[in-house]
Amino acid sequence: MTHFNIKTFTGSLQNQTVQLINARDLHSLLKVKRDFSTWIKDRISDYGFILNEDFSPVLGKSEGFFGRPSKDYHITLDMAKELCMLERSELGQQARRYFIQMEKAARQLAQQQLVIPTFLHQGQMSPLPQNQIAIDKDRYIALLESENSLLKSNHGKPLHPRKGQRLDEAEKSEIKRLYAQGMTKAAIARQINRSESAVGVVLKK
Template identity: 45%
Template sequence: MNELIKTFKKNDGTVAVDGRDLHDFLGVETPYTQWFDRMIAYGFTESVDFTGLSQKSEKPQGGRPTVDHAMTLDMAKEVSMIQRTPKGKQAREYFIAMEKQAKRQAQQVVLPMTPEEKLLLVMENANRANKRLTGVEERMDDFEQNRRLETGDYTTISRGVSRAVNFYVRDRHLQLTKEQRSALYKDINGGLNQVCGVRARIQIKAKDFDKAMKYIDDWRPSTATKMLIQQMSLALEA
């Protein structure tokens, strides 16, 4: 089989996948280190699903190390599936083909199995694969539900907050001090955090993005905040 993605044998004889080479093959735009950390968040465990490799040895002069992590074939398959891209599908099929080839080679040196043993082995492998796939899907759903906002979405919310406050001020032809504007920002941010169930805007989850934007579009300062601004104005006039 032609090598599509770099693999190598570990000391225990198992096949490992070069994490950086898989990242390059998948065409992921996110830098490798950030991407790999994101993949770990799906529930993979160091020393079980992957091993960190030293970057001090075999590092090309003036270049990057050729390998950062050694991933098991199972992890490499799941990571490829998570990408949900044609490249990810191609990589996953490649790793499956590698496994099949390795099993065929192993069977050549194993005594023939009875039909009953073969059937039992097939059922065990199928059950194991189904449990693994179910676990991956559950981790993917949980990750999608709880992941934080992307930088672009967070910027959109921040700009929306500023736009809502400025519109309110212009629409009513208000001349506000820095403290009065601060009261308006405190009002909209406090309500935004309450609606999204967080303590700070930076903690808003991606699943609540639409909810956050709707709140910003509908926002009007509370009666308490409007009265506070009026009191500040009276204090300045006194």
């Protein structure tokens, strides 16, 4: 199968967030022999594609140094698939299957829900079982970056947890605070330089 490299981007049609592509890029990918302007206008007219539902016209790059901007079209993936079929070529069929795979991957990504162990969610008890809450992806990434920063702050050297010393009240409070923010037991143990088992004892109480 031919390797396709066509840029998709997030746009809005009828106040709905959708994935779009530039029709001019598709025209180039399909190696259509007719010029772009004639091709896209004929396809829209002949097959009833709907303005602001299937596509949106936009100004493109200027043609020449003093030329007028070209007219581009941002189209949905569904419209792109139909345009591929209309070409009735092997390249068009391959491109259509490519867009189907892109949509499938996008749906799978949207369905993924990140969960982390904690016992609070915006100051309220979590309704999820097993002491878990759902958080948005950006929040989860921020927590991972926080853990990574802790490791870097130790200059790559392994941490050696303090042993034989009882946890004081300040350390216990810090453990609970960090756990409420979504940090794992292992990350908390690294941050306060204590064993993970000691952290676990505090959280069981």
